[in-house]
Amino acid sequence: MRFAADSNIVAQAVRALRALGHDVAYAAERATDPGDEALLADAHVEGRVFLTKDQDIGTLVHRDARPYAGVLLLDNLGDAAAEMDMILDALSTHGDRLGAGAFLRVTESGVRDQRR
Numbered sequence: 001m002r003f004a005a006d007s008n009i010v011a012q013a014v015r016a017l018r019a020l021g022h023d024v025a026y027a028a029e030r031a032t033d034p035g036d037e038a039l040l041a042d043a044h045v046e047g048r049v050f051l052t053k054d055q056d057i058g059t060l061v062h063r064d065a066r067p068y069a070g071v072l073l074l075d076n077l078g079d080a081a082a083e084m085d086m087i088l089d090a091l092s093t094h095g096d097r098l099g100a101g102a103f104l105r106v107t108e109s110g111v112r113d114q115r116r
Contacts, residue, residue, distance in 0.1 A: 001091070001099055004043035006052035007033050008076075013051075013084040020088075023048075036060060044069050049098050051087065058114060061103055071103040073114070 005014050007027040014026045025048060027033050034042075036054055040061075043050040049070035050057070057073055060066045072090060077083050090106045091098070098104060103114040 001095065002046065002048040004039055004046065004048040004050050006036065006039060006050070006054060008053045009051050009074075009087075010080040010083050012080045013087050016084055016088060037066065040066055040068055040071075053083075058103075062114075068101070068103070070098045070101050071114075072098060073103070073105045075105075075107045077108070 002023045003017060003025070005024055005026045011028065014024050017024050025046070027039055036052065036057060037060055040050050040057065044067045047069050049072055050068060051072050051074070053074045053076045055073070057071060061068055061071060072087065074083060074086055077086070086106050090104060090111050094102070094104055094111050097113070105112045105114050
């Protein structure tokens with residue numbers, strides 16, 4: 001699967017996704033971070049699922065109707081290993097939905113679909 005990871009996604013998770021064969025464009029590896037709106041637009045054009053912990057992504061998608069190829073919004077746990085596990089668990093159980101363009105929110109209690 002192709003991903004665009006926001007700079008707030010832990011590098012450990014990006015490395016794990018890449019080790020599993022996923023194509024990950026990581027905002028933290030850019031010279032500058034252009035912001036969520038530009039990252040979401042780039043992800044859409046490139047057919048990438050956008051990974052982020054920024055809660056305002058829902059505003060861009062739902063209120064402002066910005067197009068997207070899929071979004072995985074994570075709660076910020078402050079624990080890199082736990083966040084990596086949340087991403088990998090969500091992919092193993094909901095990867096098909098993400099690949100089909102879903103907007104999913106992942107919390108400690110599970111995955112919720114955030115419909116358009």
